[in-house]
Amino acid sequence: MRQSFSVLQLIVFSMALFQCSKKSDPAPSPGPSAFHGVRVYIISMNDVHEYSGKLAQFQTLEKKICDTAAHVYTVMAGDFFMVHHSYNVNRCDQQTDYGVLPDLKVPKDSSQLTVGLAMARMIEYLDFDAIVPGNHDWTYGIAMLQRPALIQKLIGCNISQPSGLTADYLSFTSGSGHYTLNLIGVAGNDNIHTKTGESVIIHPVTTTTSVNKIKSAIATGNMNVLVTHLTNADDQSAFTNICTGQGVPLFDGLCGGHTHNSEAKLESGAGYVKAGLYDTYAGLTCLWWDTVKQQVVRRTTQLVCLGDFNPDPGTVALIDSLHLVYPHYP
Numbered sequence: 001m002r003q004s005f006s007v008l009q010l011i012v013f014s015m016a017l018f019q020c021s022k023k024s025d026p027a028p029s030p031g032p033s034a035f036h037g038v039r040v041y042i043i044s045m046n047d048v049h050e051y052s053g054k055l056a057q058f059q060t061l062e063k064k065i066c067d068t069a070a071h072v073y074t075v076m077a078g079d080f081f082m083v084h085h086s087y088n089v090n091r092c093d094q095q096t097d098y099g100v101l102p103d104l105k106v107p108k109d110s111s112q113l114t115v116g117l118a119m120a121r122m123i124e125y126l127d128f129d130a131i132v133p134g135n136h137d138w139t140y141g142i143a144m145l146q147r148p149a150l151i152q153k154l155i156g157c158n159i160s161q162p163s164g165l166t167a168d169y170l171s172f173t174s175g176s177g178h179y180t181l182n183l184i185g186v187a188g189n190d191n192i193h194t195k196t197g198e199s200v201i202i203h204p205v206t207t208t209t210s211v212n213k214i215k216s217a218i219a220t221g222n223m224n225v226l227v228t229h230l231t232n233a234d235d236q237s238a239f240t241n242i243c244t245g246q247g248v249p250l251f252d253g254l255c256g257g258h259t260h261n262s263e264a265k266l267e268s269g270a271g272y273v274k275a276g277l278y279d280t281y282a283g284l285t286c287l288w289w290d291t292v293k294q295q296v297v298r299r300t301t302q303l304v305c306l307g308d309f310n311p312d313p314g315t316v317a318l319i320d321s322l323h324l325v326y327p328h329y330p
Helices: 007-019 055-068 085-089 117-126 208-218 232-241 313-325
Strands: 021-024 037-045 072-076 159-161 169-174 179-186 223-228 253-256 263-267 270-274 281-290 295-305
Touching: 037 055, 037 179, 037 223, 037 253, 055 072, 055 117, 055 313, 072 117, 072 179, 117 313, 179 208, 208 223, 223 232, 223 281, 232 253, 232 270, 253 281, 263 295, 270 281, 270 295
Parallel strands: 037 072, 179 223, 223 253, 253 270
Antiparallel strands: 021 295, 037 281, 169 179, 263 270, 281 295
16 A cells, blocks of 8 residues: 655645646645544546546546555446447437547447447446446446446445345445545436346435435444435435434535536535536545544545546557447447
């Protein structure tokens, strides 16, 4: 594990991120003498929809943060796949989805068995620490999500069918920081696109079962971040229903998707970030974990412009190779 960065490195890195960020938490930083601990970063993406445009820049961002920070985690908040497979395959002469040029998708006359494999391989390569299924991620069938490199990362405490596909949450323990971070999944239950003949049952975050599962997961971690693929209203329900009697959220942050809006803010003291449609931005949440007080003393969120980073060469090579195997639409 890399060493935690110095105060000077933090200042330089934070200034660089601020210059390419759309929004940033304006709260003042604790002084060097006031903070004794580690900064835990969660980098998030969502709603890529089979478009590889800046995935190589996302990889560069992650590497740059990992060069100076020891506690870095990445999450995908749903909809890395596109729409229903029959729509993808039978698009005729339509060349765009949501206004974006065809990219990792396969030709319209290809077998449905190969549709989506290019993006699946990209998600596996990027090696997210946790992935929550979005409403479009069932489009190629349950078997696609059962690929070995994907299924071990899937989280979704509100999925009752298929049973056993996802964990409620994934837990990460760091001895050097003396903390346990839980990434808790809340899958998208709005307008689910499923493969013909397959049944997927996902409950709203407002149900008692979902709330109880989230609270049970929270009870096991020092830091807790929800990874959701919900509407804005449902995200707000999480802040309303999963809180103390004083209205303070029991979790430290929420990395969301589904609505295609880009925003980063503090909501009732907890971080709230959605990177938006495709890959213009990445969400960056930072939890300041005080190893003496054994608590989070500060939370920040911001959007980082991926266009300000050079593409990672290894990721570019993979994308180019996938384009040869899974060509663009004609």
